[in-house]
Amino acid sequence: MRFNSETSSDGVSEQLFTLDDVPGVLWTPEGATGTRPLILMGHGGGQHKKAPGVLVRARRFVAECGFAVVAVDAPGHGDRPKDEEYNRIATENQARVEAGEELAPLIAHFQALVARQTVPEWQAVLDAVQRHVGEGPVGYWGVSLGCGLGVPFVAAEPRVRAAVLGLGGALASAEAAARITIPVEFLVQWDDERVPRAQSLALFDALASTEKTLHANPGKHGEIPRFELDSTLHFFSRHLT
Amino acid sequence: MRFNSETSSDGVSEQLFTLDDVPGVLWTPEGATGTRPLILMGHGGGQHKKAPGVLVRARRFVAECGFAVVAVDAPGHGDRPKDEEYNRIATENQARVEAGEELAPLIAHFQALVARQTVPEWQAVLDAVQRHVGEGPVGYWGVSLGCGLGVPFVAAEPRVRAAVLGLGGALASAEAAARITIPVEFLVQWDDERVPRAQSLALFDALASTEKTLHANPGKHGEIPRFELDSTLHFFSRHLT
Numbered sequence: 416m417r418f419n420s421e422t423s424s425d426g427v428s429e430q431l432f433t434l435d436d437v438p439g440v441l442w443t444p445e446g447a448t449g450t451r452p453l454i455l456m457g458h459g460g461g462q463h464k465k466a467p468g469v470l471v472r473a474r475r476f477v478a479e480c481g482f483a484v485v486a487v488d489a490p491g492h493g494d495r496p497k498d499e500e501y502n503r504i505a506t507e508n509q510a511r512v513e514a515g516e517e518l519a520p521l522i523a524h525f526q527a528l529v530a531r532q533t534v535p536e537w538q539a540v541l542d543a544v545q546r547h548v549g550e551g552p553v554g555y556w557g558v559s560l561g562c563g564l565g566v567p568f569v570a571a572e573p574r575v576r577a578a579v580l581g582l583g584g585a586l587a588s589a590e591a592a593a594r595i596t597i598p599v600e601f602l603v604q605w606d607d608e609r610v611p612r613a614q615s616l617a618l619f620d621a622l623a624s625t626e627k628t629l630h631a632n633p634g635k636h637g638e639i640p641r642f643e644l645d646s647t648l649h650f651f652s653r654h655l656t
Numbered sequence: 657m658r659f660n661s662e663t664s665s666d667g668v669s670e671q672l673f674t675l676d677d678v679p680g681v682l683w684t685p686e687g688a689t690g691t692r693p694l695i696l697m698g699h700g701g702g703q704h705k706k707a708p709g710v711l712v713r714a715r716r717f718v719a720e721c722g723f724a725v726v727a728v729d730a731p732g733h734g735d736r737p738k739d740e741e742y743n744r745i746a747t748e749n750q751a752r753v754e755a756g757e758e759l760a761p762l763i764a765h766f767q768a769l770v771a772r773q774t775v776p777e778w779q780a781v782l783d784a785v786q787r788h789v790g791e792g793p794v795g796y797w798g799v800s801l802g803c804g805l806g807v808p809f810v811a812a813e814p815r816v817r818a819a820v821l822g823l824g825g826a827l828a829s830a831e832a833a834a835r836i837t838i839p840v841e842f843l844v845q846w847d848d849e850r851v852p853r854a855q856s857l858a859l860f861d862a863l864a865s866t867e868k869t870l871h872a873n874p875g876k877h878g879e880i881p882r883f884e885l886d887s888t889l890h891f892f893s894r895h896l897t
Contacts, residue, residue: 605861605870619872620846626881629846629872631860640867645890653883 416543438494439487450549452655456486457557463493483548523586526563552655558582570594577654584614592621600650603631657784679735680728691790693896697727698798704734724789764827767804793896799823811835818895825855833862844872
């Protein structure tokens with residue numbers, strides 16, 4: 416793990432790093448020492464490790480809860496090179512949708528494929544980051560692509576104790592969801608134009624967690640209301656501290 | 657409005673009253689003066705104005721938010737005399753369910769009938785209580801019977817600015833729900849044995865509110881998890897203060 420830069424503002428320190436070929440960013444309370452909870456955040460499709468939605472959440476997790484937060488670019492996203500195979504599939508999918516095929520199963524299949532690469536990558540990120548912030552409880556936050564990649568990750572990774580997931584459907588990951596038993600807060604956009612409502616509810620249904628809570632709000636895929644972030648802060652505080 | 661007794665504990669004052677023939681209870685911060693938000697709470701079927709679930713919520717609204725809270729016995733409940741017509745219908749419904757009829761439509765029809773009486777009763781309660789706690793913003797909290805009676809009440813009463821509803825279905829009150837435009841937090845129990853899931857989701861759907869948020873949790877009708885009360889406190893604080 417190689418740290419490339421460190422900046423700081425409003426009490427939040429931000430360190431860019433690379434781990435093998437994966438570029439990432441670690442946020443911590445400025446001057447923090449000692450073990451603390453760590454949130455791994457997965458960004459959405461077409462976004463990157465410092466996308467505005469990731470950044471605003473990460474800074475609040477650090478500033479208000481004292482957590483460490485890490486995010487890395489998904490394959491083919493942010494500062495990573497384009498991936499030829501993923502690109503080819505994305506182009507094919509685009510053509511299939513234009514020819515009238517349903518979008519959701521194509522997204523689901525694609526996310527399941529990428530997850531085979533990202534689950535071990537993210538586990539390596541946890542290993543490396545925990546050497547810096549200590550082996551405290553770990554949370555996961557990810558919606559949309561971050562849910563498609565997050566469900567298999569959370570299912571595979573026993574260090575994760577609580578997860579916020581959502582904007583994803585059962586097609587991608589119902590099987591992995593059935594292996595998740597930790598508390599989950601699950602976000603659904605009631606008028607999601609990308610994930611059919613029934614598939615979102617089916618993914619929530621598939622989670623084996625005793626404590627799982629579904630929050631559904633009106634609006635499209637990208638329109639999660641601002642007050643859900645307050646709820647997420649309470650959720651992680653309840654389970655990680 | 658006649659006050660019958662006043663007691664106080666842990667900073668919360670509790671005053672029993674009757675308004676015409678309706679017995680009620682008003683909770684306020686001990687020694688409070690000045691206008692404050694007021695929550696009207698509707699209890700569940702077979703319960704009463706001081707049922708444990710009402711009491712624990714009322715005390716937190718007062719102690720943590722500084723609100724006033726009022727609850728009254730529904731017709732045929734608590735300290736009110738049995739109502740012959742309602743009793744007859746309840747006995748008939750019991751027999752119809754034993755004969756194999758579906759429970760949900762019977763409950764829905766019954767609640768719609770009772771609401772014709774409780775909407776004006778509760779409006780009179782608001783009038784009377786506001787003369788004591790001032791004309792601040794009003795919230796409504798009610799699930800199950802408290803939702804069946806609450807939806808028509810909230811639809812009819814412009815003083816209500818935010819409502820927590822749930823454990824109720826569209827059969828009872830979809831038409832009234834379509835006239836509700838204030839923020840609503842709507843609670844669904846995912847394994848509700850009394851209200852079919854599809855009917856709960858349909859009632860949420862029917863609300864005309866721009867801001868409405870559905871919280872669904874595993875468990876049966878009576879098993880709303882404890883953390884939802886924290887969420888309700890945040891919800892009312894956000895909208896009433």
